[in-house]
Amino acid sequence: MTDETAAEPATRAGKKAARREAILEAALDEFCERGFAAARVEDVARRAAVAKGTIYLSFKDKQALFQELIRSKLGEHVLRLETARPQPGQAMRGAVEPILRALVEELQAARIGDLLRLVIAESGRFPELAEFYYREVIERAMNAIARLAREARATGELVSDALVRFPQLIGAPVAVTFLWGTLFERFAPLDRSALLGAYLDLVFGSVTENPP
Amino acid sequence: MTDETAAEPATRAGKKAARREAILEAALDEFCERGFAAARVEDVARRAAVAKGTIYLSFKDKQALFQELIRSKLGEHVLRLETARPQPGQAMRGAVEPILRALVEELQAARIGDLLRLVIAESGRFPELAEFYYREVIERAMNAIARLAREARATGELVSDALVRFPQLIGAPVAVTFLWGTLFERFAPLDRSALLGAYLDLVFGSVTENPP
Amino acid sequence: MTDETAAEPATRAGKKAARREAILEAALDEFCERGFAAARVEDVARRAAVAKGTIYLSFKDKQALFQELIRSKLGEHVLRLETARPQPGQAMRGAVEPILRALVEELQAARIGDLLRLVIAESGRFPELAEFYYREVIERAMNAIARLAREARATGELVSDALVRFPQLIGAPVAVTFLWGTLFERFAPLDRSALLGAYLDLVFGSVTENPP
Amino acid sequence: MTDETAAEPATRAGKKAARREAILEAALDEFCERGFAAARVEDVARRAAVAKGTIYLSFKDKQALFQELIRSKLGEHVLRLETARPQPGQAMRGAVEPILRALVEELQAARIGDLLRLVIAESGRFPELAEFYYREVIERAMNAIARLAREARATGELVSDALVRFPQLIGAPVAVTFLWGTLFERFAPLDRSALLGAYLDLVFGSVTENPP
DNA sequence: TATGAATGAGCGTTCATTCAT
DNA sequence: TATGAATGAACGCTCATTCAT
Numbered sequence A, B, C, D: 001m002t003d004e005t006a007a008e009p010a011t012r013a014g015k016k017a018a019r020r021e022a023i024l025e026a027a028l029d030e031f032c033e034r035g036f037a038a039a040r041v042e043d044v045a046r047r048a049a050v051a052k053g054t055i056y057l058s059f060k061d062k063q064a065l066f067q068e069l070i071r072s073k074l075g076e077h078v079l080r081l082e083t084a085r086p087q088p089g090q091a092m093r094g095a096v097e098p099i100l101r102a103l104v105e106e107l108q109a110a111r112i113g114d115l116l117r118l119v120i121a122e123s124g125r126f127p128e129l130a131e132f133y134y135r136e137v138i139e140r141a142m143n144a145i146a147r148l149a150r151e152a153r154a155t156g157e158l159v160s161d162a163l164v165r166f167p168q169l170i171g172a173p174v175a176v177t178f179l180w181g182t183l184f185e186r187f188a189p190l191d192r193s194a195l196l197g198a199y200l201d202l203v204f205g206s207v208t209e210n211p212p
Numbered sequence E: 001t002a003t004g005a006a007t008g009a010g011c012g013t014t015c016a017t018t019c020a021t
Numbered sequence F: 001t002a003t004g005a006a007t008g009a010a011c012g013c014t015c016a017t018t019c020a021t
Helices: A012-034 A041-048 A052-058 A062-083 A092-108 A112-121 A127-155 A167-183 A192-204 B012-034 B041-048 B052-058 B062-083 B092-108 B112-121 B127-155 B167-183 B192-204 C012-034 C041-048 C052-058 C062-083 C092-108 C112-121 C127-155 C167-183 C192-204 D012-034 D041-048 D052-058 D062-083 D092-108 D112-121 D127-155 D167-183 D192-204
Strands: none
Touching: A012 A041, A012 A052, A012 A062, A012 A112, A041 A052, A041 A062, A062 A092, A062 A112, A062 A127, A092 A112, A092 A127, A092 A167, A092 A192, A112 A127, A112 A167, A112 B112, A112 B167, A127 A167, A127 B167, A167 A192, A167 B112, A167 B127, A167 B167, A167 B192, A192 B167, A192 B192, B012 B041, B012 B052, B012 B062, B012 B112, B041 B052, B041 B062, B062 B092, B062 B112, B062 B127, B092 B112, B092 B127, B092 B167, B092 B192, B112 B127, B112 B167, B127 B167, B167 B192, C012 C041, C012 C052, C012 C062, C012 C112, C041 C052, C041 C062, C062 C092, C062 C112, C062 C127, C092 C112, C092 C127, C092 C167, C092 C192, C112 C127, C112 C167, C112 D112, C112 D167, C127 C167, C127 D167, C167 C192, C167 D112, C167 D127, C167 D167, C167 D192, C192 D167, C192 D192, D012 D041, D012 D052, D012 D062, D012 D112, D041 D052, D041 D062, D062 D092, D062 D112, D062 D127, D092 D112, D092 D127, D092 D167, D092 D192, D112 D127, D112 D167, D127 D167, D167 D192
């Protein structure tokens, strides 16, 4: 058995890694609930079922715990995005929709939304977090989108050149559902998947679907 | 001179109000820079050029200072939005574009973006802040947008029914520029105004503007 | 009208004295309820219906207010005791009983008990308070009691020489009712007057009053 | 060595208990010297040779420290009283005198007097302290005294029925010596033991001891 | 290695005192 | 003279971090 995240790792190193993982999970919960400054190391320890001092065996201090937490969790996420590369010859919508759909889903289901909120909340204190994410993910993604958009514009798949000039707009449904989910979901739930579909129809011109 | 917000107010009440305003301004700076928990009341006082105790003459405690800060600043903003009501008979784009343009501007120029970041960061600790904004602004705005969108769809002004089903999408350029501005502006500045224009062209079908 | 403690004094000096008296009364209430350290000058001011600063026109600081309070209130009390001097030729019980009775009454009705509690509570911080009272009242009273007791012992009025050797014992019923009143009155009310009578009967040997 | 209250306890639990005890002792000193409100937690810590935070490991807050202090110290005292029960068939004076003598001694030697002063001083703020003591000690003691007094009255041991009607009077010498000790001992020391003897002689009618 | 008791710097809040009006 | 807004020293309590076991 090589999967150390599963229950009961037998080896010494495995035990240590599992403990570290448990601490990171607990830290994610606590930091999400309270923010960096208000989260208490003791509560992280309790949630991870370790002693307070144990955390300091794996992490230099609270700040390092936070930074490694963001790094590792964003890292997982980046890996998942990396595997979902568009295939050559595929239409842009076919390439982009599954990724966006996964993003919008995970924003809710996984902790990505909480993570993003955390990064936004602490962007003043930890400016390098955003930089890391920009260099690793956003910059490359924007270049890829711009290229896809130019091709799609040439083939007529795109009705507007908006995405060529502002590839950031591909993230519009993600941005809207993230903000709505964070701030207003309690008062007015949103069908994220349908919103994403409607937006893509708008962008890719599927006007026949819902005639006036 | 009756303008008490200007320098050197003469009356006692004027002085007190000016001091309160200075505290709120200082609090906005400090809370934005550090977040609620990490901001120090003493720093707010120093920045407002008052003694620590003076803050407690106007605000029950740090939490009250924070809440009244958000309320008063969001309040100003809400007032400004209220005055910008769409005129009957006007086309939807004409009604909506100035408001969005003002929003996108103020997100940067005024402190609205910072404020929003603060609300997001502390939405866990102060859930009623989001509720206040939803009831006062968002709910009404969404209803107005949905109505406008239905009419615009009938007149053919809108190319898609996306905004009828998801009026939230009207906020897409605001959401995108807010998130981009908060997280990535330092690495890749964004022409907010042009992005807004491109998005509206996409939504209102001004395809002729930038032919392929 | 020369009684400045009555309502609406007309003269300037009278107004000032009345104000000072009101502050002392208010201070008595507040210090009794909370003790010296926990009583707030602002609350004294509010109770006296003056501004906080006004107190500092009459008293150097909180400590001075406290000391003058004790002095003036104990002074009143001492004056009342002074007027109740035993008459020559009178039996000891006749000389002593009215004074004790008045003391036991005022312990409850007037604020003497509270005052005493205050002096006890703050005897560590203000040792000179007890000294003042000892020199002015207790020392002289003890000498008087001892002299009376010697005479009463000679005439057979006293059954025991306890009071000759320990004139302090004349205060026993006052001490008992004070402590009981302060600590246990709520749980078991005490008939102070009857207790005083029983004690005097015991001391003066009125055994016939309640035969076995 | 199993006596953990002695110097240098070896076990972890022993150390903790010793530390707690040291804090209570230090708190007794500080609270007695300054009263509850004016005593500083930091001074308690310094006197106990621990850090400020250490106190909060054993006590929820300053108020809890005070209450547990009174409870534990009064508790010790109550235990000592409990063991000194009157034997059946014994004369009342024989039953009562040793207890009173111990009380009068400890009032001075042990910290009982200080403790009592503290309870009186803070009886306004902590009314439940007096109640605890009343229920645990005073109520039962008064009943026992009243019963003993009735028997002693029947056998002729008591010359007066004062103690039957007011068993509180058994505490008279304790009350007198406590108040004298607190307020006037510095100016005129009192032979507590002799005063107690004189009072008991008075009550139990040993008039022959000191003929006029 | 893991623990959690101990530490003490740091912060929110109070309130005696001052002083401009 | 009287006021009460302003001050800032002081104190209760928290919690990140250390270290003896």
